[in-house]
Every structure is written in structure tokens, then in C-alpha cells.
Amino acid sequence: MSLPRSATLRSALIRHPGLVPGSAKRQATAYEIVRQALRPGRPRHKAGVTVVVLALLASFATPAMAQQAPLADTQLSDPAQEAQAKALMETIRCVECQGQAISDSNADIAANMRSLIRERIKAGESPEQVRAWLIQRYGDYISYDPPLGGATWPLWAAPFVLLVIGIAIARSSFRRKR
Numbered sequence: 001m002s003l004p005r006s007a008t009l010r011s012a013l014i015r016h017p018g019l020v021p022g023s024a025k026r027q028a029t030a031y032e033i034v035r036q037a038l039r040p041g042r043p044r045h046k047a048g049v050t051v052v053v054l055a056l057l058a059s060f061a062t063p064a065m066a067q068q069a070p071l072a073d074t075q076l077s078d079p080a081q082e083a084q085a086k087a088l089m090e091t092i093r094c095v096e097c098q099g100q101a102i103s104d105s106n107a108d109i110a111a112n113m114r115s116l117i118r119e120r121i122k123a124g125e126s127p128e129q130v131r132a133w134l135i136q137r138y139g140d141y142i143s144y145d146p147p148l149g150g151a152t153w154p155l156w157a158a159p160f161v162l163l164v165i166g167i168a169i170a171r172s173s174f175r176r177k178r
Contacts, residue, residue: 074118081121088117088127092134093142101144 076082089103094110102110120130140146148156
């Protein structure tokens with residue numbers, strides 16, 4: 001609905017109470033606000049324009065300020081080292097995604113981890129040394145193949161325990177049927 005100008009504005013606000021709920025005083029205040037906004041030659045929505053301009057500037061500046069990992073998506077020049085790096089990346093879990101390997105993740109931290117792996121392998125470290133460094137830095141959780149230890153023994157024992165429970169349930173159900 002376009003708002004009418006001049007004297008019909010007050011009558012439009014009074015005739016359509018849905019426009020301004022409440023008392024006549026609030027309706028008069030709304031009338032004054034609308035009348036000032038419609039006055040010719042006056043800049044409209046100055047604060048709104050400022051907010052839009054700042055939002056556009058921030059949206060353009062954000063990608064420029066982001067730091068990209070140098071070797072995140074760049075393959076190493078030595079094919080053997082790149083194969084070692086890719087094999088290691090398949091076995092390291094992304095700490096942000098938690099369900100993806102860092103080789104499949106698009107998260108920034110996964111890109112940083114891929115870059116670190118490539119840098120360390122390029123420097124001559126073995127994949128086992130890089131894995132040990134990552135586990136030391138991020139904990140056993142990042143490895144899809146955690147080492148057997150005091151904190152990880154339930155992970156290793158759970159499949160066998162569940163298998164024994166499943167066999168016991170199946171055996172008892174077959175005995176009942178006989």
C-alpha cells in the first residue's frame with residue numbers, strides 16, 4: 001500500500017487502525033514520522049544506507065583477510081611424497097567436521113592440516129613421524145586408527161563385546177524355538 005501525501009495521510013492512518021495500533025497519541029506520532037519521511041528534499045534512510053555500504057565492504061574484505069594454507073590443495077612435486085601425504089591424509093580425522101578425513105573436508109583447519117602434512121613430508125619426515133606429531137598436538141581422536149592404550153581400550157574392545165552379546169542373544173533365541 002502506498003502512503004498518501006498531505007491531509008489524507010492522517011485520515012488513512014485513522015481509517016486503517018491496523019497500520020498503527022493503540023491510542024490516538026501513538027497514531028499522531030506515527031503520522032508525524034511518516035509526514036517527515038515523505039517531506040521532499042530530505043534524505044531518506046541515511047542510517048540504512050550506511051549499514052548496507054558497511055555490510056558490502058565487510059563482505060568484500062573478509063575473503064581478502066583470510067589466510068590460505070600454502071600447500072593445502074597443491075600437490076607436492078615428488079609423486080612418491082605426494083602419495084605418502086595423501087595416504088596419511090586419508091587416516092586423519094578433521095577436528096571440525098569430526099566425520100570426515102582431512103582429505104575430504106573443506107574446513108579451514110583441515111586445509112591447514114593438509115598443508116602441515118605436505119610441508120613436513122616435503123621436509124623429509126616419514127608419515128609415521130607426522131602422524132605421531134599430529135596425535136601429540138591434537139590427541140588420539142584425530143586418528144581413524146587410534147593406538148591401543150589406557151584411554152582407547154574401550155574402542156578396541158567394543159566390537160568384540162558386541163559380537164559376544166549378539167551371539168548370546170542369537171543362541172538364546174534359537175534355543176527357545178526348539
